[in-house]
Amino acid sequence: MTEHPGEQAGREASMADVEHTIGLLLGTEDDWPRAYEGLLRRLGTVGGPDGRTHRVRSVRVTIEPFNLRYRPRHDLVIDRLAYWYYHPREWLKKISLMDDVYLLNSPFTFQSMEKHAAYCAMMRLGLKVPETVLVPYKNPLDNSRWAYTSARYNQSFDLDATAAGVGYPMYMKPYDGGAWVGVSKIRDPAELHAAYDASGERLMHLQAAVEDYDVFARSLTIGPETMVMKFRPELPMHDRYAVSHDFLTAPVGDEVVTISRLINAFFRWEFNSCESLIRGADVHPIDYANACPDVAVTSLHYYFPWAMTALLRWTVFCVVTGRRPRLDLDTSAYFAIADDPGLDYRQKLAAYRRLADDYFDIDRYQEFCDKHLSHVDAMVYDWVMSEEFRSLLRETVRAAYPVHEHERFLAHFGGLVDAWARDHG
Structure with missing residues (x-):
C-alpha cells in the first residue's frame, strides 16, 4: 500500500x-x-x-x-x-x-529525618531554631523489654527544671507530628504537667515560644519556586493565608526563601512547606518537615493557581530534561560552610543558597521555562477563568462544607480567585 x-x-x-x-x-x-x-x-x-x-x-x-x-x-x-x-x-x-x-x-x-532530626540539622547549620529539648515518654511503651531497660538505664528527671531551662512560655509538640496534632502552648507548670500527662506514649519536644513576633510566614516550595505567605494560625483554615504582598522587608523575605530552599535541597524535599516566625530582623524556623504540605484550593485560594503552575513547570522540567534523582545527601558540603569560622551568618546563608540553587539547577530550569513553557502562565489564567475550574471549585466546596454554608464559601473563594485574576490578567 x-x-x-x-x-x-x-x-x-x-x-x-x-x-x-x-x-x-x-x-x-x-x-x-x-x-x-x-x-x-x-x-x-x-x-x-x-x-x-x-x-x-x-x-x-x-x-x-x-x-x-x-x-x-x-x-x-x-x-x-x-x-x-x-x-x-x-x-x-x-x-x-x-x-x-x-x-x-x-x-x-x-x-529517618522527621521533625526532630530536621531541627538538629538546621541547628548545626546555624539557623535560629528556638531552644528545643526532647523529653522521654510519659507512659511505658508496649514492649516486653521496657520495664527492664527503664529500671536499669532510665534516669529520673525533673520536668519542671527541664522546662525552666527552656523558659516559659513554650510549646509541647510531638517530635514527628503533623497538622498541629498534639501541640500545646505551655504557660506555667500546671499546663506543663497536664500536657505531659496527656502525651502518653508520644515522644515530645519542649520548644521555646517566640513571643511578640511580627509575622508568621508560611513558605510553600515546589522545586526551585517558593511562595512566602502571611499565615494567621489563630483563624479558621479558609482565612489563614492572608493575601498580602508587602508584609516582609526585602532582606527578610529573601532570607525566608533561602531557608526554605536550603531545607528542601538538604533533605531532598521538593514539595514542602516551612513555617517561620519573624521578630524584627530575625527569622526563626519552627516547622519545616512537612511531607504533605497543604495545597487545597480551600486553603490556598488566591495562591492556588501559583501552586499548580509551579508544580506543573517543575514536574515537566524534570521528566523532559531527564533530571536524575539524587538519593544521597551531600551533608558534608553544608557542614563545611557551617563550621567555617571565617563566615558570619549572612555569608553562610549566601553559601547555602548557592548550594540549594545548584541542587535545583536554577539557571537551567529558568532557561527551560523561558524557552519551552513560556505560555504556561497564560494557559493557567485561561483555565482559572474557565467553567472547568469553577466546576472544580463548586464541587470542592460542596464536599467540604455543610449545605447551609455553600453559598457563603463559594462567594468567599470565588472572590479571592477573582482577585488573583485581576492581579494577573
Whole structure:
C-alpha cells in the first residue's frame, strides 16, 4: 500500500514524540489532582533540549502487591500518601533505588529525618531554631523489654527544671507530628504537667515560644519556586493565608526563601512547606518537615493557581530534561560552610543558597521555562477563568462544607480567585 506523504510525515513526527508518565500517589484529596490533571491535558506537547517533542500524562497510583523486580511505567511520582501509609512508602523506595524514578519527596529522609532530626540539622547549620529539648515518654511503651531497660538505664528527671531551662512560655509538640496534632502552648507548670500527662506514649519536644513576633510566614516550595505567605494560625483554615504582598522587608523575605530552599535541597524535599516566625530582623524556623504540605484550593485560594503552575513547570522540567534523582545527601558540603569560622551568618546563608540553587539547577530550569513553557502562565489564567475550574471549585466546596454554608464559601473563594485574576490578567 502506498503511503501518502502527509501520513509519512505524521508517522515520523509521532515516532519523534517522547511520552512521560507522572504518578499521583494520593490520599483523600481530589481538588489539586484534578487541577493538575486538567492543566497537563491543556499543556499538550512541549519541546525539549533534545530537539524532540514531549507529551506528559499523569496517572493515579493504585496500591497493590508488587514484585521487587517489576519495572514501573512512571518517570516521576508526586507522593502525598507515604508519610503515613507504609506499603506505598516501600514501593517508592523500590522504584527510586532500582528504577531511578524521580520522587517528590524523598521517602528515605522523611522516614529517618522527621521533625526532630530536621531541627538538629538546621541547628548545626546555624539557623535560629528556638531552644528545643526532647523529653522521654510519659507512659511505658508496649514492649516486653521496657520495664527492664527503664529500671536499669532510665534516669529520673525533673520536668519542671527541664522546662525552666527552656523558659516559659513554650510549646509541647510531638517530635514527628503533623497538622498541629498534639501541640500545646505551655504557660506555667500546671499546663506543663497536664500536657505531659496527656502525651502518653508520644515522644515530645519542649520548644521555646517566640513571643511578640511580627509575622508568621508560611513558605510553600515546589522545586526551585517558593511562595512566602502571611499565615494567621489563630483563624479558621479558609482565612489563614492572608493575601498580602508587602508584609516582609526585602532582606527578610529573601532570607525566608533561602531557608526554605536550603531545607528542601538538604533533605531532598521538593514539595514542602516551612513555617517561620519573624521578630524584627530575625527569622526563626519552627516547622519545616512537612511531607504533605497543604495545597487545597480551600486553603490556598488566591495562591492556588501559583501552586499548580509551579508544580506543573517543575514536574515537566524534570521528566523532559531527564533530571536524575539524587538519593544521597551531600551533608558534608553544608557542614563545611557551617563550621567555617571565617563566615558570619549572612555569608553562610549566601553559601547555602548557592548550594540549594545548584541542587535545583536554577539557571537551567529558568532557561527551560523561558524557552519551552513560556505560555504556561497564560494557559493557567485561561483555565482559572474557565467553567472547568469553577466546576472544580463548586464541587470542592460542596464536599467540604455543610449545605447551609455553600453559598457563603463559594462567594468567599470565588472572590479571592477573582482577585488573583485581576492581579494577573
